Amino acid sequence: MTWQLDAGRDLVKSFGDRMALFVRGEGAYLWDGEGTRYLDFLAGIAVNSLGHAHPAFVAAISEQAATVAHVSNYFATLPQLELAARLKRLAGTGDTGRVYFGNSGAEANEAAFKLARLHGGAERPRILALTDAFHGRTMGTLALTGKPYMQEPFLPMVPGVEFIDSTIEALEAALDDRVAALFVEPIKGEAGVIDLPEGYLAAARELTERHGALLIMDEIQTGAGRTGEWFAFQHEGITPDAITVAKGIGGGYPIGALITFGTASDLFYPGTHGSTFGGNALGTAVAGAVLAEIERAGLVQNAAERGVQIRAVIEGLGSPLIDGCRGQGLLIGIGLKHPVAKAVVAAAQERGLIINAPNDATIRLVPALNIGDVEIDEFAALFAAALADVEATLSEGVVA
Template sequence: MTITDIAWPERYSAHMMKTIATPQRMLVRGEGCRVWDSEGREYLDFLAGIAVNALGHAHPALVSAVSAQVATLVHVSNYFATPPQVELAERLCRLTGAGEGGRVFFCNSGAEANEAAFKLARLNRRAGPSRILALKNSFHGRTMGSMALTGKPQMREPFEPMPPGVEHIDSTIEALEAAIDDTVSALIVEPIKGEAGVIDLPAGYLARARQLTEQHGVLLIIDEIQTGVGRTGAWFGHQHEGIVPDALSLAKGMAGGVPIGALVTFGWASDLLGRGQHGSTFGGNPLATAAANAVLGEIEASDLVGNAARRGDELRGIVDDLRDEPGGDVLGELRGRGLLIGIGLNRPAGHAIYEAALEAGLIVNAPNESTIRLAPPLIVGDAELDEFRQRFAQALAAVADH
């Protein structure tokens, strides 16, 4: 008897930590942009593991790379180098534009990448107490350091006191100009606030942030954990603004579901962390780095960054067309870029739409009651967009009278 043959929700509730509600489905298989649950039902996946499964599910390039690496070498610790590790570091320096002066630290998650970024910021010593600026309503992770950076008081308060020195400011250029001076060590921002509901920064924000941070010797750290790896129709979200940061934190889509994170530094920021000041037993292991090389290589070879830009425009058009359908009056503004889309809602209906979509065989996400988040795999095509139109329309119609 397998877990899919019995009452798995009860077993889940009995043995899993109570950090989230018991899931409504148990997924057992995936292929492309589709997954199947333990009862054999098929779903169109327009969340991709929260912007993680860049190549969808069971992509041959990833399956082949992971299978070959498992049969060769899985883990060696950070006392040794491996070919996929070095290859991935070189690849990331090229794709990010960090170039010859760039450096990469590998870890296992986005939160860990931001922990490394926090330590990097602390090493940019300033006059007086270290000040690190982050934005209100931001999300950078749930470890103590990354949570200190996160601009959501309700997440921090149960675990206070937080590591000191972080100040959360409004997401306006005016607030940024008022806060930055020579006592600030670093500024960390997301190009798009994904967990807040796919909220865009004001026009010109990143360009002004780059000007001010350079003027005052402040590290500009861009959290590209959700917006990176082609998700927004550029390799990295900040590249739409034509700026070069001092550091990037990466994770999610980089290895297509195999856990990995990275901090990439540029120029002078690459000299801040020294020997013995940070480390990770599993970080940069050959399995994860081989997976990431396969995923990034496939994204590049198949122009999936361009596909994200094109399909994102088409997806927005589909949502706009649904405004005149039953239940479409709930649809408000569209936010985000590429295949990271936030649909603002005209009334609090996020959870109801999520549940109705699931019943219609469509996986989306409601980060809050006023937003539906879409983040399909970068491989999404005509057939998947047509099915999305049908299934999302069905979900909207189901909640039309609520």
């Protein structure tokens, strides 16, 4: 198709070949340029919280664009202030909380990196992150990302970051009074939807408080209700010093935020950070509308219930390829007994199902938060067929 030639000619190669050309979306479905319909269980990688072309999303963009879209960060707008107040309420920061707005998850984590530096100063030069973590691809967030193969082409990294294993024992050994901050993903999404050990976040909170370090939670993939709570840390009953959010809060509009708690809210001062487009009226109006609809429609609870339902469906398939499920709510990782995840993704797309493979032995499901019985029944049939296709090729020795 000509679009493939154009994509190869006009777009940078960092993303590889595009898998399809989509021209329209509605609800949980996408249509390609040839009119083929796909069930979307990727949702823009946990971004499209309300699915595609949701009326609340469309109305917010239309109405705000017709009023004011951008005034620079020298001024405030009502959508910006309303969204900051909503995020503080949902996160439970209390009156001490503050919000910084950017345009992506990476920008939110860059702001958090600077927050850690401001807290640490010369006396606390160490910043801890977890092996196999993913916090972004900018030079700052790449330094926090515990994946050496991603860092290698861009060495040297921003200094000061140390990586530790995701165990309580490693935490206890690494934390001391020279640590400025600990960065944690509550569920390591890009590593294959890997859950942290039981009690990990409580131990991280206790140890960081004991040593005066910040606990910074990367909720970019887990936030906005995806795990069955507004934020994943709320499952554990702890209070971090800061969280970063993006993806699902905008429902498809690019926006990210750093939310601070308590004394961490006083670290930034004028001139220490900024973004021309961050917190613009259009983006904050859309995010406010998306979060309001998630709240109005009870989609946080729906994520919790549908996650249980989908896990039961997967376990009921009885496929010899499946090696259990991980994650919480509608952030689901399906372990595979063979490194055939990319083949399963390709087979699913051939069947009309969009899913994702964060690594060779994991399938990731992150559908819209408002999916229901109809979409789940369709997913079950399509996914079972895709697995059967790959099982057949395995038996024939086609897939290694």
